[in-house]
Amino acid sequence: MSDRVAGLMGQLIAVAIALAIGAVIILAVNESPLRVLVTLIDGAFGNPERIAGTLLQMTPILICGIAACISLRGGLFNIGIEGQLFIGGFAATWVGFSFALPPLVHVLFGLAFAALAGMLWIAVPAFFRARFNTNEVVSTILANYVAILLTSYLTINVFKRPGGQPDTPAILESAYLPQIFSFSRLNWGLFIGVALAIGAYLFFTRTARGYAVTEMGANPKFAEYGGIDIKRQTFVLLLVSGAVGGLAGGIESLGVHHRFMEGFAPGFGFDGVIAALLANGSPIGTIVTALFFGALRNGSLLLEVDTTASREIITVIQALIILAVSAQILVRRRASDSTAGERRWKF
Numbered sequence: 539m540s541d542r543v544a545g546l547m548g549q550l551i552a553v554a555i556a557l558a559i560g561a562v563i564i565l566a567v568n569e570s571p572l573r574v575l576v577t578l579i580d581g582a583f584g585n586p587e588r589i590a591g592t593l594l595q596m597t598p599i600l601i602c603g604i605a606a607c608i609s610l611r612g613g614l615f616n617i618g619i620e621g622q623l624f625i626g627g628f629a630a631t632w633v634g635f636s637f638a639l640p641p642l643v644h645v646l647f648g649l650a651f652a653a654l655a656g657m658l659w660i661a662v663p664a665f666f667r668a669r670f671n672t673n674e675v676v677s678t679i680l681a682n683y684v685a686i687l688l689t690s691y692l693t694i695n696v697f698k699r700p701g702g703q704p705d706t707p708a709i710l711e712s713a714y715l716p717q718i719f720s721f722s723r724l725n726w727g728l729f730i731g732v733a734l735a736i737g738a739y740l741f742f743t744r745t746a747r748g749y750a751v752t753e754m755g756a757n758p759k760f761a762e763y764g765g766i767d768i769k770r771q772t773f774v775l776l777l778v779s780g781a782v783g784g785l786a787g788g789i790e791s792l793g794v795h796h797r798f799m800e801g802f803a804p805g806f807g808f809d810g811v812i813a814a815l816l817a818n819g820s821p822i823g824t825i826v827t828a829l830f831f832g833a834l835r836n837g838s839l840l841l842e843v844d845t846t847a848s849r850e851i852i853t854v855i856q857a858l859i860i861l862a863v864s865a866q867i868l869v870r871r872r873a874s875d876s877t878a879g880e881r882r883w884k885f
Contacts, residue, residue: 545818545870552866553816556858563854569847581840582833590722591839594794596832597724598623598786598803600731602810603817603824604738605782610819611742612775613755618663618678619783620807621685622656626784627791628689629655631798632697634709634791644712649788656784657777659685664776668769674776682807690800697798705799715793725793731828734782738821751775755819783807809835812856815863831856 561571582592602619609616630652639647663677690704699707715725742748754761754771762768790803809831816830817823834856838849 542818548866548870549816549818549863552862553859556855556862559858560851560855564847564851567847567851569845574841574845574847574851577840577844578834578837580844581837584840586719587721588836590719590724592829592832592836593728594722594724594832595835596828597727597731597793598790598806599809599813599831600825600828601727601734601786601789602783602807603813603828604731604734604810604821605779605786606811606814607738607817607819607821607824608782609775609779610814611748611755612751612771613758614667614772614775614779615675616660616678616776616779616783617675617811618660618681618685618780618807619786619810620805621678621682622659622780622783623787623790623803623807624685624689625659625787626652626656627787627802628692628706628798629784630713630788630791631706631709634713634796635707638710639712641712641714644710645715645792648709648713648792649715649785652788652791653781653785656787657781659784660776660780664773664780667776668773689798693798693800699797703799706797708797709792713792714796715789717793723794725789727789727793730785730789732825735821735825742821783810786810809856812860812863815867816859 564571564574581588583589602623605619605622606616630648633648633651634644637644637647659681660678663672663674663681666672666677667674693706694704697706699705715727718724718726718728742752750761750766751771753764754766754768758768786806787803790806791798795802810828813824813827813831816827834852838852841847841849841851
């Protein structure tokens with residue numbers, strides 16, 4: 539319990555430092571940090587429409603964050619969730635406009651195909667990581683660019699609808715993911731994200747297989763000595779993480795845009811990774827951090843209306859949070875390694 543408290547306090551301190559530096563930057567552009575904060579809160583939670591907008595922005599970040607949590611639990615870093623999101627979104631859209639199916643069947647088929655596409659997209663990096671111990675960070679990052687460019691090519695040159703816009707034909711209404719409110723595009727994807735978070739939490743804390751994954755992430759050599767098949771676990775974990783990333787894209791396509799377009803979900807995959815890191819790999823904690831980033835995204839829409847600050851200041855604050863969180867994780871790891879070294883020396 540003390541380790542968890544220490545981890546939580548470290549994350550909170552890191553965020554506080556990032557926000558303090560952000561406040562200094564806001565002052566440098568001749569704007570009041572307090573006014574920017576009030577505007578952000580009002581833009582994110584000021585009325586039911588804005589709350590729904592915040593939850594809408596939160597949904598893909600949450601699901602991408604769960605995808606990141608799954609890999610992080612095993613000591614792996616799936617940084618290719620952005621690419622899996624694009625591939626899954628395109629796959630679900632293709633199912634949406636290519637087949638005429640009953641409504642519920644059409645939605646489930648589209649989401650399943652999106653998850654399958656995300657899984658297949660990460661299969662090659664997962665295989666090389668499990669078989670040859672290659673660096674999954676590099677391979678999954680490179681796969682992002684391939685996924686984005688591939689879906690752009692297919693959208694513009696193969697499936698472009700008549701007209702000047704670079705997007706595909708609209709999906710059939712039978713493939714629409716149902717909306718929660720009539721005044722917002724917020725859809726059942728939110729419930730799917732929360733269910734995934736709860737399911738992942740129960741899996742990692744209440745099952746033997748989940749415990750094995752956690753042990754692998756904490757100490758791979760000890761886990762291997764304990765009889766855990768590290769290579770198999772690595773391959774399966776990355777496949778599941780990729781499937782959830784693809785599912786996030788499918789929900790975005792079927793529930794929000796109802797078609798695929800260039801840049802249809804910019805940055806959601808990367809925000810999900812940040813949310814998972816900020817939550818220390820906790821699926822339940824990722825619900826809170828995803829809500830935080832969703833509020834930043836939605837609240838920033840009001841910044842350029844009510845203040846002189848640009849909405850790009852939110853991107854700067856997010857970058858500062860990444861740097862601060864990464865720094866505190868590095869400090870904690872070095873402190874842990876130093877303590878372990880002292881214990882071995884005393885022994």
